[in-house]
Amino acid sequence: MPFAVSCSPVTGGPRPGAAPMSEGVREHAARTPHAVALRDSTGAELTFAAVDLAVDRLVSLLRAHAVRPGDRLCWVLHNRVEVLLLALAAQRLGALTVPLSYRASPGEFERMLAVARPRVLVVERTTAKLVPAAATTCPRLDLDDPSTDPASWPVGERTGEPGGTNRLGAGSSLIFTSGTTGSPKAAVRTRGDRALAEAIARGFGIGGGSRFLSAGPLYHSGPLTCALMVLAKGGAVTVLPRFDSHDWLAAAIRDDCDGAFLTPSQLRAIVEVAEQGGKNPASLRNVVVSGEPFPGELKRRAVAAFGPVFLDCYGCTELGPLTVLPAAELLRSPRSCGRPFPGVTVRAFDGDRELGPGERGVLRARTPLSFVAYRGASGDHPAEAAGGWATVGDIGYLDERGYVYVVDRGNDLIISGGVNVYPADVEAVLLEHPVIRQCAVVGVPDERWGEAVCATVVTSTDLTVDQLRTWLIGRLADDKRPRRLVRVAELPVNGTGKVSRRLVRDLLATRPEPRVR
Template identity: 30%
Template sequence: MQVQPNWLKQRSELTPDRTAIIFANEHLTFFELNQKARNMAFQLQTFIRAAERNTIAILLENHIETVIFIHACFLSGCKLVLLNTRLTKAERDFQIKNSQASLLVTEEKWLEDHRQNCETVLLSHLKSLKADDGDLLFEIDLAETATIMYTSGTTGSPKGVEQTFGNHYFSAVSSALNLGLSDHDKWLIALPLFHISGLSALFKSVIYGMPVILHKRFETEEINRSINEHRVTMISVVQTMLTQLVQSVNRSPESLRCVLLGGGPAPLKLLEDSKQKDFPVYQSYGMTETSSQIVTLPPEYSLAKLGSAGKPLFSCEIKIMKDGKPCEPNEHGEITVKGPNVMKSYFHNQKATEQSFQNGWFLTGDMGYLDDEGFLYVLDRRSDLIISGGENIYPAEVEAVLLAHPSVKEAGVTGTEDDRWGKVPCAFIVRRSWINEEELLEHCKKKLAKYKIPKQIYFVDELPRNASNKLLRNKLKNLL
């Protein structure tokens, strides 16, 4: 039961003429996508050692060629590392080295960035190569790692989340059991493919036989036009996108039957506005480690169970733990989850893996509770995680960069409310020697992705700490 035919190959045999992907004016059927992925797999094989499970890193924007390349990697038996285009060179260098990628496939603008660390090739060059037919891998082993995505976590040092083919398969299947599945379904993705919420749609596409309407980025007008033109039924969004969508129209587009909202609970006002305009919003909870959503709240509960992320997907479970014991309903504790979509491990990081699993349960680090009816409420994302426009920002990581500056003695980072992004990071600094905000921001820009750079820096005399000198991030705002 562990081995299945390659999903794209089989889909191309079962429903060759159905649309697989639409991007701008381009349009591929499953048959065409399979042909192109095969060709690209042969081109890729001019760079890699045959008969090895090579690890390929990609640093690519959303594009139809990116989709083709992702499938080409699986057909070549490669593991895929998906690099976030918003990170700095230094952040990505770490991930490239850590993942032991043997090849980086990228675009013109990043061509020179990582050459020192990894053989680099332009996707446009790769696809122009003449290549002989090679050996393709027409089977998928559910236990094998398919993709690696990096997430920073509590310590601030990024960990590679190993998602297996089985994780992606069960994620797609459990999502279908939850949201239903129709011949008319079309899923719009304007989230980056290097995030699980974007990438997972590609697996759904081949497993369901469903078109994905891919966009490079989220531009409200363009998205509305696309929804209406293609009669999109499903769309994945983060809070910022939903806000813009809801503001832009008087009523939810007729064809939409599911707006899957990730990235933290939405504010009441937004949910009310969505409801009033008939947007079928499914709140959800998930993370890179659960290979997409693991908990969802159907629209009929969105106001009655306000603030809840819903119930687990089929085959998935939630347990709230406190002091090593399961909590009673309504008792607060750490959210732990289990299910066939939960990642295998952190890549080459046995310590982090061991710390994250207990008796087969994954410890999310997030706090929450279950109500009497089993609905999950998420209280705090792990380690004061700041979710900004759908991107995760870990305070510890930003603090580490700030502390690396010689003039900084202590640093504390927390999220503040922002109309557009939900939250943005701001920093509290105790100086060792004189430095101004501008200089410190300049320092951050070299080391941190733009969205991680504090929007505000406050210089203070001391930071709130507990008796054991641990920084109390949730008290930082009191300094304002």
């Protein structure tokens, strides 16, 4: 029978011969075997004892396919509880997980698999046909094929909990960060630091009693890491197959969820439902918002709709969580993403010169969770520069209190008439306009200015570029005011639910519009 059918209560205590354990699923299976660990979208449940047994059986299945420590276990799966079970099995084996987006094209799969070189590729009925047969010669496991039902696999020799517990559930991985265009590269993440991991869990409000709602794609590092962290601490995770604002609210109410991971784009959709009279979960306490800029306008609306339950986190696939702005401070410092976690240092640089408070530059970080290297088609590229600093090119600054402000991604910078324009700065002002619901600002080629500032917006009523530029007088410098305005029904998002400026640029290339000269 398909593996998903096994998502039902299984009781029982730990089996004899268990090795010494560090905090993780195995320990919770011994201490609280009947506690719920996982729920799916139907409400079916797996206890910690059931999860522990299922993971051991997956370990036996993977060993039978020659997966060994240091090997790479790759999957192309939609959100389902088995994704988390596979990640836990990989940890027990000492293997690296390589999640791939099911939204990739056949050519993209070929390029990513050439970089990943997995020992085993795990698919499901809906994704098996997406990956070309020629993309990899490694064995495939189809979770919807009756022959892979782990209930039929005996539990082999048990090993101790993996050394990767210093990552507090996350394990070692290769996560692709630019596999949708050009040459793909994956961040190699093997480092761990238990003190920092515990500080992140505290900052996110994650503990043994957590009831976490996971709806973002589990091939993305944020949702996957948070879900695994909750399980490692003994909390329960509800996995939804995809994000939908109405389904998210319904599941949060049904399972009394107190935490979640959302991108600002996803949160905006949820807030809009709440503002239209949707029923709100009263249980929410710690909702992590990350993955893209979290504008002050949305912070105010979210708190008005749900109360002070949202925290702003700045981080990335390569470096992990770097800063946190607690829920209690969200509206006191709405433009900031908080201060670094203990053990993390963030600074702004201009070249090799470290900048002072208020000075904008490239943000660099020192963190024990930094990725080791980028792995690409041409080999590995080290992650760190001199002094242990690493960066993904984000632009920002720190204030005199040590709070971090992310201005924009470096490759999104617009240079118009010789003036540097950061899209996020313009977007923050545009979102204050009474009829603008969403916006994305990009630069478009312009004969006179080199690049012109273009605003792509979702509005509640008609709006012209002249009307917008007039409204912006006194609110935004003239060289930052958009010279082109495009109204759309919705902004394009990427596979992780974030508004994609690259997709906005692609859209604009097919939409010639009048502009202000």
